[in-house]
Amino acid sequence: MAMQFKQVEHGLYTLDVTGYVCPHPQLYTKKVMEKLHSGDKLELVFDNPSSAESISAMCTNEGNPVLDQKRDGAKFIFTIQKA
Amino acid sequence: MDAIVTGTLTEPKATDCCSESKPIVQTVPRKNIMWVYIIVGFFGLVSIATYAMHEYYLYLSAYLWFGFIYGMCLQYGRFCFASAFRDLFAVGVPRMVVGIMIATVLFSITSSLVAATGWSTFHAAPWSVHAVIAGIIFGVGMVFAGGCASGSLYKAGEGNGVSMLVILSISVTQAAFVDVGGWANKLVPKSWAEAALTKGLPSSINVSDGWVDQYLAGYVWEQPVITFAKLLGLDDHSLVGALYANTFVGVFLPAVLLLIIVYIFWSRKRYVMDLKTNEGRSAGLADHVRGFWSMIISSKRTAIAGLFLGIACGLQMFVIEGLRMKFGVKNAGTILQRIGFDYGISAKGTVFDPGYWYVTTQEAQWVGWVAQKLGFNNMDNIYFGWVNSIPSPAINPADWMSVALIGGAAVMALMNNEFKWKKPTKELAIWALIGGALMGIGSRLALGCNVGAFFVRTANGDVSGWSFGLGMIGGAFIGVKFFNWYTERKMAKEMANIDFDL
Numbered sequence: 077m078a079m080q081f082k083q084v085e086h087g088l089y090t091l092d093v094t095g096y097v098c099p100h101p102q103l104y105t106k107k108v109m110e111k112l113h114s115g116d117k118l119e120l121v122f123d124n125p126s127s128a129e130s131i132s133a134m135c136t137n138e139g140n141p142v143l144d145q146k147r148d149g150a151k152f153i154f155t156i157q158k159a
Numbered sequence: 160m161d162a163i164v165t166g167t168l169t170e171p172k173a174t175d176c177c178s179e180s181k182p183i184v185q186t187v188p189r190k191n192i193m194w195v196y197i198i199v200g201f202f203g204l205v206s207i208a209t210y211a212m213h214e215y216y217l218y219l220s221a222y223l224w225f226g227f228i229y230g231m232c233l234q235y236g237r238f239c240f241a242s243a244f245r246d247l248f249a250v251g252v253p254r255m256v257v258g259i260m261i262a263t264v265l266f267s268i269t270s271s272l273v274a275a276t277g278w279s280t281f282h283a284a285p286w287s288v289h290a291v292i293a294g295i296i297f298g299v300g301m302v303f304a305g306g307c308a309s310g311s312l313y314k315a316g317e318g319n320g321v322s323m324l325v326i327l328s329i330s331v332t333q334a335a336f337v338d339v340g341g342w343a344n345k346l347v348p349k350s351w352a353e354a355a356l357t358k359g360l361p362s363s364i365n366v367s368d369g370w371v372d373q374y375l376a377g378y379v380w381e382q383p384v385i386t387f388a389k390l391l392g393l394d395d396h397s398l399v400g401a402l403y404a405n406t407f408v409g410v411f412l413p414a415v416l417l418l419i420i421v422y423i424f425w426s427r428k429r430y431v432m433d434l435k436t437n438e439g440r441s442a443g444l445a446d447h448v449r450g451f452w453s454m455i456i457s458s459k460r461t462a463i464a465g466l467f468l469g470i471a472c473g474l475q476m477f478v479i480e481g482l483r484m485k486f487g488v489k490n491a492g493t494i495l496q497r498i499g500f501d502y503g504i505s506a507k508g509t510v511f512d513p514g515y516w517y518v519t520t521q522e523a524q525w526v527g528w529v530a531q532k533l534g535f536n537n538m539d540n541i542y543f544g545w546v547n548s549i550p551s552p553a554i555n556p557a558d559w560m561s562v563a564l565i566g567g568a569a570v571m572a573l574m575n576n577e578f579k580w581k582k583p584t585k586e587l588a589i590w591a592l593i594g595g596a597l598m599g600i601g602s603r604l605a606l607g608c609n610v611g612a613f614f615v616r617t618a619n620g621d622v623s624g625w626s627f628g629l630g631m632i633g634g635a636f637i638g639v640k641f642f643n644w645y646t647e648r649k650m651a652k653e654m655a656n657i658d659f660d661l
Contacts, residue, residue: 078584081653089657095581097305097314097321098242099639102250103646111659125317125577126237126310129458133252136457137429150579 079104090119094151101127102134105156109140112158117143120154128152191573198566198573202227215494218482219556225475226560229468229516230313230567234577236464238262239310240609241301244635249643253421253454258461259614260414262469266618267410269473271401274619278480279396280514283621284606285382290626297601297608297627298634302642304328304594305587308518308608311595312561316568318580321587326522328595329602333523334530336603337542340368351377361506365539371603372541379606385622395620405620413625419451426454472516472618479514491556492548503531503538503549511547511557517611519602521557524549542603601634 079100080092091108093101101122108118120131135142135156144155202223209216232238236258243255273279284290301307304325306314311329314322344352347370355377360366366376386395387409393400430450431442442450456462488494491512492504504510511520520542527537527549538544552558572578583591598608605612605627613631616624 078586079649079653081650081657083657095584095587097319097587098239099245099249099302099305099642100587100646102246102252103642104650106250107646107650111654113659116659123579123581124319125234125572125575126239126242126306126314129237129254129460130242130246130250130252133254133458134250137251137426139429139432147576150577 081108084119087113087116088119089116090121092121094121094123096122096127097124098126098130102130105131106134109138109156109158114158116158118154118156118158120156121151123151125152128154187574187576191576191578194578195570195573198570202563202566213498215486215498218479218486218491218494219554219559221475221478221482222556222560223563225471225478225516226563227567227570228471229309229560230316230564230569231571232464232468232471232567233309233313233564234316234568234571236461236468238313238461238464238468239306240613240631241305241307241310241635244298244632245302245639247421247425248636248639251425253418253425254458254461256421257418257455258458258465260418260465261455261462262465262472263614263618264406264410264414265466265469266472266614267406267469267620268402269470270476270619271398271406273473273477273480274396274401274405275398276477277396278477278484279619280476280480280483281615281619281621283384283386283395283619284612284616284623285379286385286621286623286626287379287382288626289379289382290605290612290623291630291633293601293605293612294627294630294632295601295634295637296630297598297605297612298631298636299638299641300594300597300599300601300634301609301631302594302635302638303590304598305590307610308598308602309516309564309610312518312564313568316565317572318569318578320581321583321591324583324588324591325595325598328592329519329599330522330526332596332599333519333603334526334537336600337369337371337523338537338540339370340372343370344368344373346370347373347377353377354381360541360545363506363539364541364545366541369540374604375541386620387622388620390622401620409620409622410618418455422447422451422454426450430454469618472615476515483514495550495554498554500550500554502551503528503543505538505543505545505548507545509546509548510550510555513557513611515615516560517557517607517615518561519599519608519611520547521552521555521561523599524555524558525552528552605630 082090084090093104101124105120139159141157142154143157146153206220243259246252247256305321311322311325315326351373355366355373358376366372388395388400388404391404393404434442490509492508492510527543531537531549537549543549602608612627613624
């Protein structure tokens with residue numbers, strides 16, 4: 077499946093990068109977070125386990141809190157807020 | 160009832176992302192646990208049944224179980240050499256650089272202790288600029304492929320179809336590259352061609368027909384072998400030479416220097432900002448030391464994986480050398496011939512038997528063996544015909560290691576409900592094939608990949624290890640630059656109709 081980025085409503089977006097391997101999930105997440113305004117939220121969906129570590133660490137470094145982390149089978153679903 | 164296991168995910172707080180780990184209960188499907196038993200049971204059965212046939216199979220089983228441990232460690236720690244500098248350059252995350260340095264320092268300690276006993280299986284490689292160039296090619300390839308050679312193996316164990324394609328591409332490229340001659344001979348410098356003819360290789364190898372043959376025999380084999388112990392006038396196999404020169408000077412000091420550079424340029428800014436926010440003060444030297452330490456321990460998974468990898472890698476060298484002494488052999492080729500297998504054995508009777516963790520050659524051998532069976536002559540080159548052979552994958556020790564690595568990774572992934580068959584998209588398949596091809600070429604030029612040419616050599620004090628590593632860093636930088644541009648274009652298309660201000 078191709079990468080999908082959508083605006084759900086004002087201040088809430090989804091990025092689906094299931095099927096992608098490193099470094100695509102982390103690169104796409106970074107690019108989206110750069111565009112968001114402070115307070116905006118991103119629901120990120122991916123299924124590449126190694127990207128989970130990198131994306132979590134990236135959030136820490138950039139001060140963007142991961143508000144929620146869920147698993148749906150092999151999928152990871154992160155909710156990230158732009159600081 | 161499904162099995163319930165606990166795993167850990169970082170538990171977020173709204174104000175401070177990812178700072179603590181808390182156990183989270185996950186439900187793992189019963190069929191995952193069944194597959195874990197099947198995989199472990201299969202490898203166990205292979206070991207027991209082959210040992211019952213002949214005790215020489217213990218040699219292959221040793222490779223198998225170390226491979227299994229590597230697979231479990233790599234998957235648990237998301238341990239991938241590609242991500243070390245790729246993620247540092249792409250998203251500013253130093254996690255894997257730290258993990259690799261931990262693993263390399265620990266492996267260096269264990270391998271130095273093994274070297275001092277005289278039981279080391281390691282031999283340093285020729286050193287020259289070719290190691291750096293090969294590293295650059297490999298580094299670009301691993302970014303395109305989404306993982307290094309060992310990373311692709313463990314991710315194949317997660318069901319990742321892209322990684323399986325990468326392995327296929329690495330394997331086919333290597334098998335073709337080491338055999339290409341004809342038109343490619345025109346690209347060989349005259350000095351290499353002349354020098355290659357002086358090496359006394361048998362006529363079956365036909366050294367003057369083959370670019371890689373003349374590269375190896377005419378150039379690489381002419382280069383000096385340099386270790387840090389030798390540079391300091393010490394013996395690689397003495398305790399002082401091994402621990403002081405090869406480990407402390409050759410690994411620990413450069414690793415600490417590298418991590419200090421990483422801290423200064425990638426981690427310090429956030430640490431200083433957090434200190435100002437949380438404690439309202441600027442950072443002093445003691446704070447920076449604490450900040451450096453927090454960078455080192457920031458990913459427990461990676462640190463634990465690095466710890467176990469470092470110890471297991473050194474232990475494998477000890478065990479394999481011990482088995483060589485037990486069986487009175489210097490190479491597994493002798494063992495294979497003793498148990499009745501001589502198909503595809505090299506002209507000097509040796510097979511690929513590194514005695515330590517290695518990736519890429521055994522994968523190339525799969526393809527070389529298939530091609531040989533299909534009627535191609537793959538034995539008229541140095542790589543297969545003189546040094547490594549192309550025995551059946553079923554009795555190739557290093558292949559047992561790689562297959563078990565994939566199995567170990569699969570077991571870890573299944574236990575954490577992270578296994579998922581993923582079919583590659585056309586886009587990712589193209590990157591996998593290109594990346595794998597570049598890794599295949601880079602690994603043959605360097606005579607190893609991120610494991611064999613960087614990790615093992617660096618840990619054992621071989622100067623060419625850091626040279627390849629520097630090349631990998633350069634290649635990763637180039638690869639990330641390209642992918643940044645590529646993903647920027649794709650993201651721009653997705654965002655074209657979105658108004659972020661609305």
